[in-house]
Amino acid sequence: MKAPSGETSAAGHRLALRGIGVRFGGLTALDGVSLDVAPGQVVGVIGPNGAGKTTLFNVVCGLVRPTSGTLELNGARLVPQPHRLAGLGVVRTLQGVGLFRGLTVLENVMAGATCTARTGFFSGLLALPRADRDERRLREEAMAQLERFGVAGYAAALPGTLPYAVGKRVALARALAARPRLLLLDEPAGGLGAQDIEELAELITTLPREAGCSVMLVEHHMDLVMRVCDRIAVLDFGRRIAEGTPDEVRENPAVTEAYLGAEADPIPLGEETTPPAPAAVPFVREAAPSAQEAAA
């Protein structure tokens, strides 16, 4: 995969998708979809069930190879490969929680930060001094992320023992520990209660400014999407039927028709689609470090 060589921004990566098409056998999952995520922007991808949101997300992550179209990162051609994305500053969260079950919470977040370490696997294996320093730094950074998300008390716990909302916070802490320049959020509000979603919304809106990353967000929770996104792309049957600011999208008749006309699981704009649940701890306790601090 070619490394992005174009102009970079302190507010995050620029992602451009052009005419992306995906076919699964006889089924067209995406048909000529274009999308731009500018540095500093939070861009949402919405649409009824089966519209192609996850497929588009998987194309960006390299899990699905498009049958047509191109991707660019900061103006350079991108052919995503999942295992190399973090090295390019592109980090994703998974639907659900997606933590490594055999590692503690702290180790999970350290694993997220590993791509920021200077030493390689063999230095660590040989216990060279630099590897020791790296591990100390990773541990401190991971603890700082856990504290930031209010879940440091779970550092020694295994993921299988965590309440769902805590697991989601840990997953976000792990993603941010990797210092992403482009963060791909796959249904981050899924299964969260109202208070957690409120705090998640606050976090997402601060990410470009405070963590120096742009954000692509796939989400069913319309209130969250409308609140945090700078721009929104709407998919329906694999095609992009609308794109614009939240107000433009909300007022677009094609969008209303796509949702209200969908036979299964219509999602009226503004409707709460996730069950409420109590939040035990605040999602974020303090401001994220600036891009400069994070890089120091």
Ligand SMILES: Nc1ncnc2c1ncn2[C@@H]1O[C@H](COP(=O)(O)OP(=O)(O)OP(=O)(O)O)[C@@H](O)[C@H]1O
């Ligand atoms: N691996 C696959 N093989 C065959 N068809 C697939 C595959 N993945 C997705 N599809 C189909 O592609 C279309 C788009 O699916 P996709 O999961 O991207 O939609 P979505 O908008 O994410 O839906 P949801 O909101 O329900 O998650 C659907 O018709 C789906 O059945």
